[in-house]
Amino acid sequence: MKAIVITSSIIIALLMFMIVPIPWFGHHAFSLGNTSKNAIYKAKHYLFKVPLDRDVCDSNLKAFKHAMDTIPFWLSEGTALGATREGDFIAHDDDVDIGIWAHDLERFNKEALPRLRKAGFTLDFDLFKGTFMTLSRHGERLDVDAVRPNGKCMAARTAAANCGTCNCIIPYLNDMRPIQIRGETYIVPGHDYLGYLYGPDWRIPKRTK
16 A cells, blocks of 8 residues: 555656646746657657648747737748748748847737737747747747847758857848748748848758758
8 A cells, every 4th residue: 555655746847847847947937748749749850750740830820920919020941941942831840930129029929928928839948048938839849049249049950051140140130031831921031031041052952951
């Protein structure tokens, strides 16, 4: 009987640890379950080459745009590349990439995040003191990269650019233009941005970042 009680207590403790939010880098709260889910979603695309569910990505991006309301954002990295080159999400990508300005982070946290949670998103990962966040919904991930001078930007870490700070990409963010994906209009950086991140042959589809 004692062994059963101990085993049950351990199981309950593990389940609580999976569900109850825990501190992460002193900024947001996460659960181990959400963080594990994020890793699984990334692995299914990156390791097991499962195609991106573009219908889900479309739904998630539209929901994200609605939650942002008047907070500016743009499509970045592979999502900007797919929108510009193919007018759609890239099937062999592993997430939706979003860029925002770091000076809008306070509004993002106070206004957009509650709306995103209400829409069914979970906040799964946080790096660089809240300036890089991963959200997910319906089995697909959405990364939010906050750009600031001298800050760390995941957007600049491609095979062609391989730059750890935002300074490398900030000059390319002055030339934004509207573009459509599946009937919805978004903002993307210009061709110079794509050339910097993916090289002069960015118009040719490749499976590497």
